[in-house]
Amino acid sequence: MGVRLGPGGPKALRLLGGEPLLVHAVRRLALAPSVGCIVVAAPADAVADVVALLASVAPVTVVAGGATRQASVAAALAAVPADFEIVLVHDAARALTPPELVESVAAAVRGGHGAVIPVLPVVDTIKRVSDSGSVVETVDRSVLRAVQTPQGFRRDVLVKAHEAAVDEHTDDAGMAERIGIPVHTVPGAEAALKITRPFDLAVAELLL
Numbered sequence: 001m002g003v004r005l006g007p008g009g010p011k012a013l014r015l016l017g018g019e020p021l022l023v024h025a026v027r028r029l030a031l032a033p034s035v036g037c038i039v040v041a042a043p044a045d046a047v048a049d050v051v052a053l054l055a056s057v058a059p060v061t062v063v064a065g066g067a068t069r070q071a072s073v074a075a076a077l078a079a080v081p082a083d084f085e086i087v088l089v090h091d092a093a094r095a096l097t098p099p100e101l102v103e104s105v106a107a108a109v110r111g112g113h114g115a116v117i118p119v120l121p122v123v124d125t126i127k128r129v130s131d132s133g134s135v136v137e138t139v140d141r142s143v144l145r146a147v148q149t150p151q152g153f154r155r156d157v158l159v160k161a162h163e164a165a166v167d168e169h170t171d172d173a174g175m176a177e178r179i180g181i182p183v184h185t186v187p188g189a190e191a192a193l194k195i196t197r198p199f200d201l202a203v204a205e206l207l208l
């Protein structure tokens, strides 16, 4: 719902350079040579609108999403045709993700990794803080990474991870980690920033 972006309806349908974030994201996915099929999870009451919106952008299958990201991914995964053995999960909110990043994630899965995530180093000093606002400790940021999408999986790994999930995860790799699947990292891209707050949208407008 784009709560952190402020009022204006589902975030995927908010405008960036005059077009919905979802259109930007799908257009860039479709430009990646490895992508053979795109399934979009749309807000349940906007499926017909999203089908119409994407008709001239790329061939897509649109399904009704769920109340959470995890539920939306599960619904989309169930609609991926049986002959696709590699599945990448992407955020509409990462609307400017370059096709080259999609390719590098896909290539790492093809190269033998069951689960692959793009990551960036953390640039700020990170501190653990108590409920009262006092600093508890400074965390060693050299071992931390900020995680992006698309996240790539062998299809059987992603299906198993979703089937095994008993709680909510903020990304799909988190579910794979929980069942002991090794998750491989590849370098992320600054342009794949997640448009979360108004500042991010302003940055994305400038980048575009």
Ligand SMILES: Nc1ccn([C@@H]2O[C@H](COP(=O)(O)OP(=O)(O)OP(=O)(O)O)[C@@H](O)[C@H]2O)c(=O)n1
Pocket (backbone or CB within 6 Å): 001, 002, 003, 004, 005, 010, 011, 012, 041, 065, 066, 067, 068, 069, 070, 072, 073, 090, 091, 092, 093, 094, 194, 195, 196
């Ligand atoms: N029910 C949901 C919620 C999110 N997403 C996907 O998860 C991505 C990242 O979600 P987020 O940035 O958290 O979007 P919102 O949930 O709209 O943001 P907010 O938490 O501020 O409302 C979205 O771009 C969308 O692709 C989804 O498919 N289904």
Ligand SMILES: C[C@](O)(CO)[C@H](O)COP(=O)(O)O
Pocket (backbone or CB within 6 Å): 069, 091, 147, 148, 149, 170, 171, 172, 194, 196
């Ligand atoms: C999947 C994700 O984009 C990886 O960084 C992120 O976890 C999504 O988080 P959100 O809170 O749903 O925006």
